[in-house]
Amino acid sequence: MPDSLNRRDFLRVGAAGLAAGLAADALTQDAAPLRLAVIGTGGRGTGLLQVALSFGNVAVPALCDINEGNLNRAIGIVRNARGNEPVGYSAGPVDYRRMLQRDDIDAVLVATPMQLHGRMCIDSLGAGKHTLSEVAAAVTLDECWGLVRAEKESGKVYMLSENCCYYQQNMAVLNAAQAGVFGDFTYAECGYVHDCRSLAFHGDGTLTWRGELGRDYTGNVYPTHSLGPVAQWLGINRGDRFVSLVASATPQRSLERYAAQRFGADSPQAKIRFALGDSSTTLIRTAKGAVIDLRFDMYSARPHPSTTYFTLQGVTASYQDTGRQHEIWVEGRTPKYEWEPFAPYATEYEHALWKEHGQEAAQSGHGGADYFVIQQFIEAVVAGRPSPIPAADAAAWSSIIPLSAASIRAGGAPQEVPDFTEGKWRA
Numbered sequence: 001m002p003d004s005l006n007r008r009d010f011l012r013v014g015a016a017g018l019a020a021g022l023a024a025d026a027l028t029q030d031a032a033p034l035r036l037a038v039i040g041t042g043g044r045g046t047g048l049l050q051v052a053l054s055f056g057n058v059a060v061p062a063l064c065d066i067n068e069g070n071l072n073r074a075i076g077i078v079r080n081a082r083g084n085e086p087v088g089y090s091a092g093p094v095d096y097r098r099m100l101q102r103d104d105i106d107a108v109l110v111a112t113p114m115q116l117h118g119r120m121c122i123d124s125l126g127a128g129k130h131t132l133s134e135v136a137a138a139v140t141l142d143e144c145w146g147l148v149r150a151e152k153e154s155g156k157v158y159m160l161s162e163n164c165c166y167y168q169q170n171m172a173v174l175n176a177a178q179a180g181v182f183g184d185f186t187y188a189e190c191g192y193v194h195d196c197r198s199l200a201f202h203g204d205g206t207l208t209w210r211g212e213l214g215r216d217y218t219g220n221v222y223p224t225h226s227l228g229p230v231a232q233w234l235g236i237n238r239g240d241r242f243v244s245l246v247a248s249a250t251p252q253r254s255l256e257r258y259a260a261q262r263f264g265a266d267s268p269q270a271k272i273r274f275a276l277g278d279s280s281t282t283l284i285r286t287a288k289g290a291v292i293d294l295r296f297d298m299y300s301a302r303p304h305p306s307t308t309y310f311t312l313q314g315v316t317a318s319y320q321d322t323g324r325q326h327e328i329w330v331e332g333r334t335p336k337y338e339w340e341p342f343a344p345y346a347t348e349y350e351h352a353l354w355k356e357h358g359q360e361a362a363q364s365g366h367g368g369a370d371y372f373v374i375q376q377f378i379e380a381v382v383a384g385r386p387s388p389i390p391a392a393d394a395a396a397w398s399s400i401i402p403l404s405a406a407s408i409r410a411g412g413a414p415q416e417v418p419d420f421t422e423g424k425w426r427a
Helices: 007-019 041-053 068-082 096-100 116-127 140-153 168-176 209-216 224-234 254-263 343-348 352-361 366-382 390-397 400-409
Strands: 032-041 062-063 087-089 107-110 130-133 158-160 185-193 241-250 279-286 291-297 308-314 318-323 327-330
Touching: 032 041, 032 096, 032 366, 041 068, 041 107, 041 366, 062 068, 062 096, 062 224, 068 087, 087 096, 107 116, 116 140, 116 209, 116 308, 116 400, 130 366, 140 158, 140 390, 158 390, 168 224, 168 308, 168 318, 168 343, 168 352, 185 224, 224 291, 224 308, 224 390, 241 400, 279 400, 327 343, 352 366, 390 400
Parallel strands: 032 062, 032 107, 062 087, 107 130, 130 158, 185 291
Antiparallel strands: 185 308, 241 279, 279 291, 308 318, 318 327
């Protein structure tokens, strides 16, 4: 996502988005604006703020960030796009709670470091605000359940901003899966493999939030980019659910070696002992008996054509996305017993969202997916539609963080995954 868009870009994207027909009776220039506040105006928060401002019916009365430079940059973006000066909140790590007391805020985007998402979103829902959360949703089971309760008690929209679910090819696979192309699902494989060693440290050698994750956590600490699309393909929480998992991890080698190479063998950075292994694998079993092989690797020295990869296996079809190519085999349709390009299927099963809004989406980051997380959140709030990724989904996907860690600490012992739908997955 580019760090900045000029005013002409805002107006062009905004006009196109409105013309695309998002809940036409509500999302118009004549409707009362959706008043959105942002907690966390670093790179990701600023990028999503820019996308939100591309919709003409979004106003931004307040922003919060403890980094004054980030906050002032975001204030300037809103001023240039809308002409108003949003109120800034930066008086410490809980000043966002003071912002949440404002009665001129309808919704909140939480885009802080990941470890803070759960508590901040629970507070936001508790304050009666619709809430859009960056990933992951939470890092503890208590936070996962807290989100489910807060969503229910508040009656407000909660949505996880998992942009990988909105990649064009992933949504086409979703359509094909729901159309029965794969038959019964038996297996899926997915992973997030992204060399983030350089992103673990600030220029002065202090740890970024990614570095703090590596120091303080083990297991799969970033599961939703890869797991989210697969969960939707398998109908998790909509006819099936995660029931248990086992996990295993390698020792930590690569980040500590990188720290010594970058900062010196005798540096304070080289003496940090990171808990997060180079690579981990988590095997998840579903109620219907499908198995998901979920890999996570944030520190290995490894080129990657894409940060995510996917495989979906059913009784009658197979799909694989290696990051370089997308291939499929369908029983009774693929001419030979070998892979064929997915492109014709991507056209045949193109999702309605991409048909309607693909042109506007293409102007946003992550292949257009950033547009859809904002668009879908706005539509859910303004048009009164269900959240596309509600708290039960966010909790199930994010619960992999504490549960994989628990399994690793217990020598690979199975861990039960809670039913965050409380039985509603069967309906």
